[in-house]
Amino acid sequence: MRNAILLLKHVGYCNVLKSIWICSFKESPLNKIFEKMIIEEEKKKEEKDEKHLADLYECFISLSFDFPQGLILMCVSCLLKVALKKEEDEETQKEVEMALLALSCIYSHYEIEQKQYLNEIKEIIQYHQEHHNLTRLAYLYAWEFLIFRLDTDKSLNEVIVNELYFGREARRELKELSKCVDWKRKEERRGEKEGKEEYILIEGLQYESVELISSITQIYRAATDNREDIDMLKGGAVDAVLEGLQRHTFKGKMAYESL
Structure with missing residues (x-):
């Protein structure tokens, strides 16, 4: 059973990376077995197997995308303990990445x-x-977990912007990632699967783009009557952004969703 859990945990991990949703899993007998195992492990007062519990949570939540509200707080507490590990060896980094990925599946x-x-x-x-100390994917999913909480708790705006410097971090991450992606791929390679860097870049843009586009639009509208006084317009910043959006850098669907 432990080997099966580890295998299915990796299946769930891959499903999230590829945006594959298995809606029927939550109705399956296996889903109910996992839930029962989690409850039994959580009930133990002594010698609770935290590693086994974390594996169960990661497997359960990344496959079912549906979770009993009563188990959510215990799940978050367990996975945050894993994600707080600071060792930089490869095995620990993978554990942290998978824990944060599972946390990012806990929607608003x-x-x-x-x-x-x-x-x-x-x-x-x-x-x-x-x-x-985190992998790029782990860092992305830490932000996703936090940003999903914004839907129900607007007070997080202050923390995200002024304590954790989301704008600065997003700009830095996108700049770093853009160096890793081969923007000049030949036409015959366009059908190939995206590399990890491209995936992270597109995934990052998906949760940044709505606010980004909204802000650019508001600035542009506010500036229409004050062209002489707006340095952004003098420097052609808005035109540059709009031109960038029109490039065929990402797949058509991504550009469509962003716009």
């Missing part, structure tokens, strides 16, 4: 109070900003 309709996660997720993000 789940009720989670700030005290259940905020200090921990801030520590994870801030420690990475100083020490760069």
Whole structure:
């Protein structure tokens, strides 16, 4: 059973990376077995197997994308413990990445109070900003987990912008990633699967683009009557952004969704 759990955990991990949703899994007998195993492990007062529990949570949530509200707080607590590990060896980095990926699958309709996660997720993000201990995917999913909470808790705006410097970090990450992606691929290679860097870049843009495009539009509209006074317009910044959006850098669907 433990080997089966590890295998299915990696299947769930790949499903998230490839955006494959298995809607029928939550109705399967295996889904119910996982839920029963989690409850039994959580009930243990002594010698609770935290590693086994984390594997169960990661497997369960990344495959079913549906989770009983009663287990959410225990799940978040367990996975944050894994994600707080700071060792930089490859095995630990993979554990942290998978824990954060599972956390990012906990969408905004789940009720989670700030005290259940905020200090921990801030520590994870801030420690990475100083020490760069996370993989790029892990860092992306740490941000996703936090940003999903914005839908139900607007007070996080202050933390995201002024304490964790989302704008600065997003700009830096996108700049770094853009160096890794081969923008000048030959036409015959366009049908090939995207590399990990391209995936992270596109995934990052998906949750940044809505606010980004909205902000650019608002600035542009506000500036129409004050062209002489707006340095951004003098420098052609808006035109440059609009031109960039029209390039066939990403797949048509991505450009469409961003716009």
